[in-house]
Amino acid sequence: MKPFLSWAGNKYSVIGQISALMPKGERFIDVFCGSGAVFMNVKFDKYLVADMNEDLIFLFQEVKRNPVAFTSISRALFDNFKGQDGYHKVRKMFNQKDQSGITTIKAAQMLYLNKHCYNGLFRRNLKGLLNSPYGHREKVYFPEKEMMGFHTIAPLCEFYCWGYESTLAQAGMGDVVYCDPPYAKKPDAAMFTQYSGAAWGMTEQLKLLERCMQAHERGAKIVISNSDSEEIISLYRSAGFLIHMIPTRRKIAAASSSRAKVMDILAIKE
Numbered sequence: 480m481k482p483f484l485s486w487a488g489n490k491y492s493v494i495g496q497i498s499a500l501m502p503k504g505e506r507f508i509d510v511f512c513g514s515g516a517v518f519m520n521v522k523f524d525k526y527l528v529a530d531m532n533e534d535l536i537f538l539f540q541e542v543k544r545n546p547v548a549f550t551s552i553s554r555a556l557f558d559n560f561k562g563q564d565g566y567h568k569v570r571k572m573f574n575q576k577d578q579s580g581i582t583t584i585k586a587a588q589m590l591y592l593n594k595h596c597y598n599g600l601f602r603r604n605l606k607g608l609l610n611s612p613y614g615h616r617e618k619v620y621f622p623e624k625e626m627m628g629f630h631t632i633a634p635l636c637e638f639y640c641w642g643y644e645s646t647l648a649q650a651g652m653g654d655v656v657y658c659d660p661p662y663a664k665k666p667d668a669a670m671f672t673q674y675s676g677a678a679w680g681m682t683e684q685l686k687l688l689e690r691c692m693q694a695h696e697r698g699a700k701i702v703i704s705n706s707d708s709e710e711i712i713s714l715y716r717s718a719g720f721l722i723h724m725i726p727t728r729r730k731i732a733a734a735s736s737s738r739a740k741v742m743d744i745l746a747i748k749e
């Protein structure tokens with residue numbers, strides 16, 4: 480199932496490899512869900528889906544709650560607001576403060592902005608206003624088929640705007656926890672991490688691992704994606720994780736359309 484959102488760092492291109500390695504369990508916990516490419520493509524009885532991006536979680540909740548109104552409003556936006564001018568009009572409406580309460584319209588505006596902005600970068604400035612630039616795509620695809628796919632799994636999902644610590648505190652016996660955090664910065668790859676959001680330093684990576692180990696002690700199985708930096712690999716190995724190499728392609732700079740072959744890792748502790 481293809482996600483209906485465009486999201487920097489999404490795992491859709493390697494989902495076959497990730498889902499083949501995913502351990503079995505009752506509940507899947509997607510701690511850093513982003514586009515949702517991973518939870519939408521693994522089979523569990525139920526799903527706890529979280530991310531600290533408020534806009535993103537609000538959008539998932541609203542698409543789940545109001546599918547028919549959401550689809551018709553967002554289609555009308557795609558049809559009626561074309562080109563750069565149309566994009567700036569919708570962005571201005573989205574950034575107006577007096578919109579609270581009209582949730583379905585706001586969620587539809589977010590889908591429109593996600594699909595029309597530059598590379599799906601959903602970025603707010605310090606004043607809290609969305610300031611992602613226009614994407615200049617020749618054709619913008621309305622992801623109706625992908626949204627219908629999402630509706631088949633949505634009733635099994637609960638969406639939460641939580642930081643990873645709160646989400647991991649929920650995990651225990653019967654759960655499979657998947658973490659796809661901002662990657663550890665590699666000394667030779669400043670551009671990769673810059674492109675896919677703020678890279679995490681070692682302090683944050685260690686804190687995440689510590690919380691994962693606590694969840695594992697409570698009975699959860701843990702799966703973590705990360706870059707193949709030597710430091711990260713030895714950190715996970717020393718904590719008893721099995722390391723799988725996942726060949727992938729990544730944009731090498733924000734301004735570039737070329738993709739370089741790189742390795743990610745999938746670290747698993749059952």
Ligand SMILES: C[S@@+](CC[C@H](N)C(=O)[O-])C[C@H]1O[C@@H](n2cnc3c(N)ncnc32)[C@H](O)[C@@H]1O
Nearest residue numbers: 488489490511512513514516531532642643659
């Ligand atoms: C690499 S992306 C995840 C991509 C996702 N697996 C997909 O396939 O689309 C990392 C996500 O982590 C989220 N994030 C960053 N810091 C976080 C934190 N402290 N707690 C929870 N989520 C966080 C970001 O909002 C972003 O959506």
